[in-house]
Amino acid sequence: MVNSKIAISTAAMIAIAAAWSGPASATGLSSNVVAEVAAETSAANVIQSMADQAMNELTDQSLADDVRRKKFVSLMDRYFAMDVVSRFVLGRYWRSISEAEIEEFSVLLQNYLALNYANQFKEFNGEQFVVGDETQKNKDTFVDSQFVRPDGPPVNIVWRMRMFDDSYKIIDVSIEGLSMGITQRDEFTSVIQQNNDDVGALTAALKAKTGL
Amino acid sequence: MKFRILLSLCAAGSLSLLTACASTEPAQDTSDYDPLEPVNRVVHGVNGAVDFMVLYPAAMWYRDIAPEPVKTSVASFVRNINEPLNSFNALLQGDPDQAAASFQRFIMNSTLGFLGFNDVASDFGIPYRREDFGQTLAHYGIGGGPYIVLPLLGPSNLRDTAGIGVDYVANPLTWGAQNSDTAEALYLGSVGLTALHYRYATINQLNELQKSSIDYYAALRSLYRQQRNQMIRNGGPSPEFAVEDESASFDFDDAVEAASQ
Numbered sequence: 429m430v431n432s433k434i435a436i437s438t439a440a441m442i443a444i445a446a447a448w449s450g451p452a453s454a455t456g457l458s459s460n461v462v463a464e465v466a467a468e469t470s471a472a473n474v475i476q477s478m479a480d481q482a483m484n485e486l487t488d489q490s491l492a493d494d495v496r497r498k499k500f501v502s503l504m505d506r507y508f509a510m511d512v513v514s515r516f517v518l519g520r521y522w523r524s525i526s527e528a529e530i531e532e533f534s535v536l537l538q539n540y541l542a543l544n545y546a547n548q549f550k551e552f553n554g555e556q557f558v559v560g561d562e563t564q565k566n567k568d569t570f571v572d573s574q575f576v577r578p579d580g581p582p583v584n585i586v587w588r589m590r591m592f593d594d595s596y597k598i599i600d601v602s603i604e605g606l607s608m609g610i611t612q613r614d615e616f617t618s619v620i621q622q623n624n625d626d627v628g629a630l631t632a633a634l635k636a637k638t639g640l
Numbered sequence: 641m642k643f644r645i646l647l648s649l650c651a652a653g654s655l656s657l658l659t660a661c662a663s664t665e666p667a668q669d670t671s672d673y674d675p676l677e678p679v680n681r682v683v684h685g686v687n688g689a690v691d692f693m694v695l696y697p698a699a700m701w702y703r704d705i706a707p708e709p710v711k712t713s714v715a716s717f718v719r720n721i722n723e724p725l726n727s728f729n730a731l732l733q734g735d736p737d738q739a740a741a742s743f744q745r746f747i748m749n750s751t752l753g754f755l756g757f758n759d760v761a762s763d764f765g766i767p768y769r770r771e772d773f774g775q776t777l778a779h780y781g782i783g784g785g786p787y788i789v790l791p792l793l794g795p796s797n798l799r800d801t802a803g804i805g806v807d808y809v810a811n812p813l814t815w816g817a818q819n820s821d822t823a824e825a826l827y828l829g830s831v832g833l834t835a836l837h838y839r840y841a842t843i844n845q846l847n848e849l850q851k852s853s854i855d856y857y858a859a860l861r862s863l864y865r866q867q868r869n870q871m872i873r874n875g876g877p878s879p880e881f882a883v884e885d886e887s888a889s890f891d892f893d894d895a896v897e898a899a900s901q
Contacts, residue, residue: 509896509899511899512892512895512896512898512899513895514899515894515895515898515899516890516892516894516895519890520890522895522898523898543852544848544852563877567893568892570877588892590892590896599892599895599896600892604870605866605867605869605870605875606863606866606867606870607866609892610862610866611859611862611863611866613890614672614858614859614861614862615853615854615855615858615859615862616854618672618855618857618858618861619854619855619858622855630854633854634854637852637854
């Protein structure tokens with residue numbers, strides 16, 4: 429009993445000491461070191477930190493819907509290679525629009541995805557996100573993960589990542605073997621095709637959906 | 641009986657067409673091939689209307705009313721009734737172990753599990769795996785062919801439609817239904833429960849998809865293709881070629897190259 433009390437107070441002391449020294453040592457790090465750490469981070473670690481950030485920022489139930497969507501968009505900015513994703517979902521049609529139009533499309537796409545997915549985080553209750561192994565296939569690293577629900581079987585999610593300027597960025601997400609990028613590309617190119625190969629029709633539809 | 645013969649002929653006819661393009665690798669379709677799109681879109685629309693009037697309300701009612709244990713039992717029953725076909729198709733795919741597992745599941749669940757309403761086999765560590773004749777054809781390298789939206793049944797393709805025909809003819813229960821009223825009642829009941837179960841199981845996802853998509857038809861078409869690919873490779877990872885070649889005309893490498901210009 430006495431021993432455990434001592435152990436607890438020692439632990440408390442260490443914790444307090446760590447808390448005090450924490451900010452000091454953090455400021456001691458130069459930005460150089462930070463950059464180096466980022467480069468050495470594995471693809472699986474990137475997914476883990478994104479998941480942590482998403483759980484922290486998006487699951488707060490009191491958050492207004494549009495604030496949650498904004499946070500979702502900035503998460504995508506940080507972790508997704510949006511310039512690649514935007515061109516991928518346009519298929520070969522990316523060539524038929526200007527650089528500025530691609531930029532505009534990219535913003536619309538992010539807001540469209542935020543509209544569809546950000547609210548999923550609102551209903552989080554007891555779910556867990558577990559990051560698994562990563563496998564290398566050709567140029568891409570595939571990170572396995574599982575979304576474990578208290579009711580029902582776990583959902584398998586695979587993140588397709590590629591190295592850009594020494595850091596991993598997400599270029600596709602597969603949920604139970606269904607690729608979001610491919611589904612979106614097939615749908616978007618169909619919309620363009622149905623409108624005489626006019627990308628403007630897709631952009632207009634996205635604007636109507638997102639209200640931008 | 642005439643219907644059965646007609647169906648067999650149709651199946652045999654489309655099979656001979658399909659086997660002409662067989663290869664040794666399991667087939668993985670990498671892009672949508674939809675030459676019948678105008679007709680398909682019409683059938684898709686009609687299916688949607690029928691669904692909205694019949695199946696959707698039934699599934700919503702089932703979702704809200706039926707207690708969880710009932711839903712679990714129905715799911716087990718629906719899977720169990722399909723086990724003879726799973727076993728048959730696993731055997732045709734040259735996988736006797738899986739065929740034995742499916743057969744074992746069928747025996748265990750039909751007896752110990754009370755007509756399949758309890759999935760005791762899963763508790764004994766024999767997981768469920770669905771195999772149909774469409775997958776068997778794909779196993780021998782036959783691609784999906786043109787996309788077809790079937791009346792009432794929904795998304796399919798030429799290969800899988802032929803598969804449905806063969807599975808119907810090969811199903812012991814449909815043979816039994818010819819001669820026995822009990823088997824017929826069981827068969828019709830299982831068809832109804834299967835429809836209800838699958839509509840319920842997909843209700844949230846399809847609601848979301850319908851709400852979020854700009855072209856619901858095209859999104860469903862893409863998801864059907866990807867899901868069949870997944871089932872054909874039995875949930876395993878994409879083969880190397882399919883990873884890089886997921887789109888015939890424009891893949892991730894092209895997109896990366898495009899973005900770097």
